[in-house]
Structure formats: C-alpha cells, structure tokens
Amino acid sequence: EAQVTQNPRYLITVTGKKLTVTCSQNMNHEYMSWYRQDPGLGLRQIYYSMNVEVTDKGDVPEGYKVSRKEKRNFPLILESPSPNQTSLYFCASSQVGLNTEAFFGQGTRLTVV
Amino acid sequence: AQSVTQLGSHVSVSEGALVLLRCNYSSSVPPYLFWYVQYPNQGLQLLLKYTTGATLVKGINGFEAEFKKSETSFHLTKPSAHMSDAAEYFCAVSGSGGGNKLTFGTGTQLKVEL
Numbered sequence: 001e002a003q004v005t006q007n008p009r010y011l012i013t014v015t016g017k018k019l020t021v022t023c024s025q026n027m028n029h030e031y032m033s034w035y036r037q038d039p040g041l042g043l044r045q046i047y048y049s050m051n052v053e054v055t056d057k058g059d060v061p062e063g064y065k066v067s068r069k070e071k072r073n074f075p076l077i078l079e080s081p082s083p084n085q086t087s088l089y090f091c092a093s094s095q096v097g098l099n100t101e102a103f104f105g106q107g108t109r110l111t112v113v
Numbered sequence: 114a115q116s117v118t119q120l121g122s123h124v125s126v127s128e129g130a131l132v133l134l135r136c137n138y139s140s141s142v143p144p145y146l147f148w149y150v151q152y153p154n155q156g157l158q159l160l161l162k163y164t165t166g167a168t169l170v171k172g173i174n175g176f177e178a179e180f181k182k183s184e185t186s187f188h189l190t191k192p193s194a195h196m197s198d199a200a201e202y203f204c205a206v207s208g209s210g211g212g213n214k215l216t217f218g219t220g221t222q223l224k225v226e227l
Contacts, residue, residue, distance in 0.1 A: 004156070031213045040122070042203060042217040043157075058214065090156055092215075098145045098208045099164065102215060104156035 002027045006091050006105035013081055013112055021076045021108045023091030029103075030096045032074040033058065034066065037088040037107075046089075049074055050096065081112040115140045117187075117204045119218035127226050132176075132191040134221045136204030139185065145207045146187045147215065148178055152200045160202070163187060174198070199225045 004025045013019055025032065033048035035058075045058030049068040063085055065077040074093075078085060091105040120135040138144050146163040161172025168180045174197075178189045189202060204218040 033214070035215075035217075040219055042219040043215070044217075045214055048214060092157075094213050096213060098213065099162060100213060101147075101159045101162065102157075102213065104149075104158070106154075106156045 002103065004091055004093050004103050004105040006089075006108050009106060009108060011108060011110050013110070015082055015112055016080050019078050019081060019110075021078075021089060021091075021110070023074045023076065023105060024072050025074075025091075025093040025103070026072065027093060027103065028071065029093040030071070031100075032068070032091065032093045033102075034064070034074070034076045035090045035092065036060065037090060043090065046076070078110075081110075083112050086110060086112050115144060115206045115208055115216055117146075117206050117216065117218040119202075119204050119221050121221055122219065123222045123224065125224040125226060126194045128196055129193050132189070132194045132198065132223065134189040134202050134204075134223065136178075136187045136189065136218060137185050138187060138204075138206050140206060140208075142208065146178075146180065147205045147207070148172065148176070148187075148189050149203045149205060149217075150200050151203065151220075157203065160189070194223075194225045196225050196227075199223055 034046040035043040037043045047066040049055045089108045092102045094100045094102040116139045118137045148160040149157040171177045205215040
C-alpha cells in the first residue's frame with residue numbers, strides 16, 4: 001500500500017530537549033516536504049527536498065532542520081524546541097511536477113511545555 | 114506570489130443539502146489548483162485537482178469544482194451532503210516558491226447536521 005508514515009503520532013516534550021520526527025514514504029517520490037498546521041493559518045511549508053541531499057527552506061523554517069540521506073526518509077529535527085513550535089506536523093511526498101498529487105502522513109501532534 | 118483565500122472558516126449544512134465551499138486564487142500565471150480533505154485525526158487526501166482545459170473537475174465522493182478564470186475562483190460543490198462529508202477542506206495552489214510547494218488556504222470546517 002502506498003503510504004507516508006510519520007512517527008510518533010503524539011509527542012509531549014519540554015523546552016530545549018532535542019527531538020526528531022521521522023517520515024518515510026514507499027512510493028519512490030523525489031519530492032518530500034514538511035508542513036505545520038495551526039488553527040486559522042492552514043498549512044505552512046517548513047522545509048522541502050527535491051531529491052537526496054537537496055533540501056531548502058520553506059515559508060517557516062526557523063527552529064527546524066531536515067536531512068535527506070535516503071530517498072525514502074525525510075526526518076524533521078527540532079534541536080531546541082520552544083512552546084511556539086507546538087503544532088500539528090505533516091510530512092508529504094509527491095513526484096516532481098506542479099500538477100502532481102501530494103500524499104500526506106497521518107500527522108504528528110507536538111506539544112512543547 | 115500565488116495565494117488562495119477560502120471564505121468561511123465554518124460552514125454548516127443539513128444532510129441532503131447542497132455543499133458550497135468557496136476558494137479564490139491569486140496568480141499571475143495559470144494556476145495549478147487543488148482541493149484536499151482532512152478527516153478527523155487523519156492526514157490530508159486529494160479530492161480533486163484542476164487540469165488546464167477542463168473547467169469542471171470531478172473528484173472523489175461526489176465532489177466537483179468549477180474553475181472560473183474571470184472570477185479567479187475554484188469553488189467546491191456537492192449536490193447532496195452526507196454525514197460522512199463532515200471534515201476540514203483545504204484549497205491549495207502549487208507553483209510558487211520551490212518545486213511542488215503547495216500554498217494552502219486557511220481551511221473550511223464543514224459540519225453536516227441531520
């Protein structure tokens with residue numbers, strides 16, 4: 001089954017404690033990205049990757065890091081989480097192309113206290 | 114920069130009634146437009162997408178959207194709402210920024226009442 005898998009689904013952490021949210025896709029997609037969803041703001045792109053070892057900032061990259069060492073994996077790293085990073089996070093993947101369908105993971109609800 | 118605006122953060126309809134969710138876009142080039150749906154505690158899934166040349170687009174679950182260039186709109190409709198349609202709906206446009214980036218509207222929460 002074609003899918004994007006994120007882990008964990010729920011995470012509560014304390015300010016400053018480094019964490020990683022994993023994302024894996026099994027569709028051999030070149031393009032992967034991370035979004036955060038906040039009430040009244042919709043989804044905003046954090047980082048994206050066009051292929052292995054190629055990453056770039058989206059609209060709200062501050063406080064986040066990513067890596068793309070393998071085509072299927074695109075982890076999101078918060079080196080020093082802060083309460084304003086409390087949000088719902090989604091990983092997505094797609095083939096490269098402006099009119100292609102994006103496939104989303106189930107989401108990770110992160111709370112930073 | 115491209116953007117989309119969704120009018121109405123909450124829409125409530127009766128079961129069996131027409132569903133109309135509004136989306137207007139801003140784009141200096143022909144846009145690539147999408148509607149995604151998010152059911153509770155799930156990720157987003159594609160309802161439909163606009164392909165150049167076909168102004169009326171049919172999607173899954175009986176939804177359709179009409180692309181109107183003169184009105185810069187891409188409203189989502191369904192003739193008869195079902196309880197299972199209750200979800201959050203997002204209009205999105207791609208093509209700005211890097212690669213496949215999707216720029217989303219702020220979403221419309223659809224409530225279906227008996």
